[in-house]
Amino acid sequence: MLYLPLLLALLTLSTAAAAAPLPRGELERQCWQRYARERSRVDLREPTAVHFSNLRHGWRVRSPFMVEFAVKGMGVVPAGKVLAGTGHHHILVNTPLPPSVTDKLPFNDGHRHFGKGQTFAVLDLPPGEHKLRLLFADHEHRPYFVFSPEITVTVTGKRSAEPLKIDPANFETSCAAWYQDEVARPRGPGEWVAITNVRDGESLVSPVSLRFGVDGYGVCAAGQKADKTGHFALDVLREGKLQQAVDLSNGATQANLFVPPGSYQLRLRFVDGATGRELLPPAEQTLVITGQDKL
Template structure:
């Protein structure tokens, strides 16, 4: 009987430990708030419809309301990007996306690609899908662009360098209004930390304000965007990309940026 009780207690401890880890994983800094925009979506963060570009061109991906993860195994609230070139959205969202030159997969958790398209008109879309490449109803609006020239003398590999970037759509926010933060990683793979995948990382943000203790906002769910409501003040924000297997190890850091939250 004693062995049965001991074993049961051990199982309860394991269950409680798992629950605690899950709660910690989902815990968010009190500044983080839901996006004011309805729904989840993917988007192109550095190019808009109607643009005229030369290739090679570095195209960056954004994601709202979910996180990124490689295709190693299922992970809730995550997916990976797919670039559709001159293709409509799939008619059947229960089937995996095909593999060909018009459906480009980014199953490692990448946030960008280098376009090498020939001159002409193109329609581009982003679609997020799960580890089985099945779309999960998260996609972008179609973007129509024109490639005016392909520079054969430019090595596509030279267009992107490893690093991270913090993009602030505004440098000044009104009190009580959420501030959007967009994160980008070049030649680095983003993943939910729970997968514990070698060669991946996640974003971490430090916020410094005169007269206040530093704040650290961690995004272990593979998030590449956040909305925050910090108290009024002038802040220096520093974005880092940390190793998922060793979170104390910083793989890349962006130059600090300043943002002001106005008083009421």
């Protein structure tokens, strides 16, 4: 007969979502690790900001491609819900910033709205250069003075199931092309919650910025209610013991982790704001901290 703690552990493992693994190929893993610090570095320069979590200016991608949103200093709440210090995301596609912060953003191809509290979007754009900017706005789609720098991405063509290859004879250029395509690759269909910028078993330097995403649900800070929404909660364990419990009930979609070197188990939950009930199988993955960096 199984002891109760072991039974509970088995049940937990059976209901946890599989985390994204590190690349299998040696060249791909080497390339992925090359960008580890860029993906996970903590930035304390701007207390309130939004930016594209997975894209950078000048990158080349195949379409459709994923665009992940990052916001700090504010929380996410769906459109139509009034709560101080919150808003929702918009992408400006080949469109300048609005001239007025008092006018509501229009609904058109140049102003993509994510009023359900989404944490990402999948864009399907024609080949060529496209200018993108992330803009945060209030419950009535009136923009805050919170927006990302404009970036330009080049769509090289249609995405296929075949990933790009890394050429060992031309590692620098082919690694950059593979990496840009890999982080922009849309996830498969279905409802999920995930740590989006760090993969299972990855080795990083503390402090680490962790970014969170969810599909099938929107983010809604506690203090408001909306259908099919919840908020993130992160448990950080070491050798089975809880080290930190990060409550993101304010609608935040990222957290900074300051921990000493060692191996940690991360458990990201997506919970109902009223009851605390888990709405999706949690995402579990291992994080290895190899050193500490000065900010």
